Amino acid sequence: MTGERRPTRHIVVMGVSGAGKTTVARGISELTGLRFAEADEFHTEAHVAQMRAGIPLNDTDRWPWLRALATWMTARHAEGVSTILACSALRRAYRDVLREGPPEVEFLHLDGSAELIRERLGRRVGHYMPASLFDSQQATLEHLDPDESGVVLQVAASPDDLVAAAVDRLGLPLREPVAGDQSGMASR
Template sequence: MTGEQPPAPTRHVVVMGVSGAGKTTVARGISAGTGLTFAEADEFHSPANVARMRAGEPLDDAARMPWLRDLAGWMAARAAEGVSTVLACSALRRSYRDLLRQGAPGVEFVHLDGSAEVIRDRMALRAGHYMPASLLESQLATLEQPDPDESVLVLDVSLTPDELVDAAVWKLGLPRVAH
């Protein structure tokens, strides 16, 4: 017995949905309000994946799997450090979410879901993102709605970003940090 305390349990939230749903904005808001460490899954893509998406070519599973394993590894490493996280990641298929769940214990998902029209309008307003609006249709086709056994919190993208953040923090029971 060394007298060391086991690390405190960590929380790991993945804000998921198609491109343009508001994942990054909501995940950053959750991070700011709770102190969870934020990561943008897009920043983990290989240069080859980014080039494919810039060219309007959807990624296939062979291109996505190493990326998803890296994301799961990032969450596992943070959990080992005793650090809670929030990750903005599309996580469109059940198999992708299952792989992410292997990263850290108790990964929780917040699915930003809504009409293609609302999402398309949002995509038209953003600048500087490599994911072209033309790939929205392929993302919608790829999206597998979460199954009831996945325990995914589904929020409507027609809410404002602040409302989405507040709903996620409250419904997941995340602790707020004092500002």
């Protein structure tokens, strides 16, 4: 049938900095073929500099960024492309803006102890978000409400286990192996 749009899925991997959002979202993308995006790449240079200086963003800074993310998901939906987005999405209000994009957005909350995540942040190199902003993120975090479509996974598991659990719990189909693909993705 012409003109019929194939159904899409739009998943936001959420949580505080250091929870493993990007690693898990990329892993899910590799297994499923969902189009990956890193929300950090949508920040303006001024906002990156502000965070690099240890100054948290305020809501006035965040609203245009969140709307840009919702617009990106909506555009992919219009193309018939499913997405997976690594984005903190710490507050219900932020998630509400993301839900203004495609018809349905699901969340995968990577949650865990503050001690474990602080330890991970201490080992992380090459990221503009300093560990000093962790406490402000923890204070901002609002867990998923019962009416929000989503899954919560504990970050104490390995990244591979988190990816496998996410694919299973979200009911995501694995991508078709590409002929000649030697990456081992089909064996995961």
